[in-house]
Amino acid sequence: MKKFNTQSRRNFMKGAGVTALMSAAGSGSALGMGMGQSMGGSGKGYNFDDIYSRIGHNSVKWDAAIRRYGRENITVPMGIADMDFKQPPFVVKALQERAKYEQFGYETLPDSFYQSIIDWNKDRYGLDVKKEWIVTSSALKPGMISSMRGLNPVKGKVILQTPTYSGFTGAIHKAGMRVEMNPMKKINGRWHMDLEDLANRLDYETKCLILCNPNNPSGECWTADELRALGDLCISRGVTILADEIHCDFTNKGQKFTPYASIGEKYANSSISYRSPSKTFGQANLKVAYFVCQNKDLMNATMIGGGHDAGCNAFGLIACETAFRDGAQWVDDLNDYIDGNFDYLVDFVNKSGNMPGIEYSKPEGTYLAWLDCNGLMEKVITDDYRRYYHDKMRDQGRRHSGLTKEMALSEWIVENSGVQLNAGSSYGIGAEGFMRMNIAVPRSSLETALGHLNKALKAV
């Protein structure tokens, strides 16, 4: 199949009127969309409107929330970064085919697997990746742990630009390193890196910085200029950039993801990029990720770190290859859908009288909404509520030391609306009063969640 980059692909589809034709063709159309897909309410091709229950399937997002709060008390869990949509039908079909071959012994990775990664990077981001630069791991964090172990002095510092993904802290500790936070600044609604502060934090103990691009939780897609400024400082101080680009395939309309390795040879040569189909296609539990590095010394150091080395898994590699090979249209449609969810959310929050105590504007990428809940926090998280929350956690045998105001707010929101959000406090300095909402859900679930939340906030 001829390949298009994201923008030209979207334009091509629209220009040719194919979108309308596909919508009219209905389910099972053979317009190059893969077998068995359903056409739906999004009007763009693939259907993301259907609610596909995840309850009873050991879902962290749903079942863990239900175990904790009870089914009747959960409206929509919107925590962990995991989508509620069904797997692309062409991936399901490929997995079903694989299951027919009743052998699951050790396997090698075929060239076609690497080629799917190479093509995805070239087609969508214009990035040249060579097969020998790619190494797989079961997930992103094991790869990063390997790199940190290989590159850092014992108990060295790893820089996090906060607010940033909560899981980095655990990964840094597992690697035997320490976290050093370089808080970002929010200026005119957008977060900015603070390189002056960073320069003061880089010392002989600092060999790595984890860049999150697009940033989880705030959604910034860092520009080439921002990345170069960061890179110049890091290169001048001998710091390797570990570029976590797991959310790279989610950009809102008019926005662009810039791979760190694409901004120039010296930057590519002093960094390692970590990617995965897990967020893009909702394959987190198929356990395939990969990292890319063109610098042999950095790659060798990572190999010595060794934590990533879990081999490949039979289903994960099929899912990954199929998704990258055949999934461009699915991801384009998904991006349109999520962009629509963001528009819905922004309109809803900013409608006069709605969502008192919450401020929000549209982000550049990811499917995560970083809500400023400081107004709400002031009203509902009183000393009495914090005491009640602490005692409740203690009585339930849960962790009750180090509870933050944001955790209390998360509890308050579940108790009053059944909506589960992530507490900002786990994302580091700069996250005070913020909550993270995962909006990779069918529009109707988003409407339901916001309706419940709004009612709870108006009742305060």
Ligand SMILES: Cc1ncc(COP(=O)(O)O)c(C=O)c1O
């Ligand atoms: C930015 C970021 N990096 C890494 C991860 C975790 O990836 P993995 O499960 O592949 O280690 C997540 C999960 O939400 C994430 O948001």
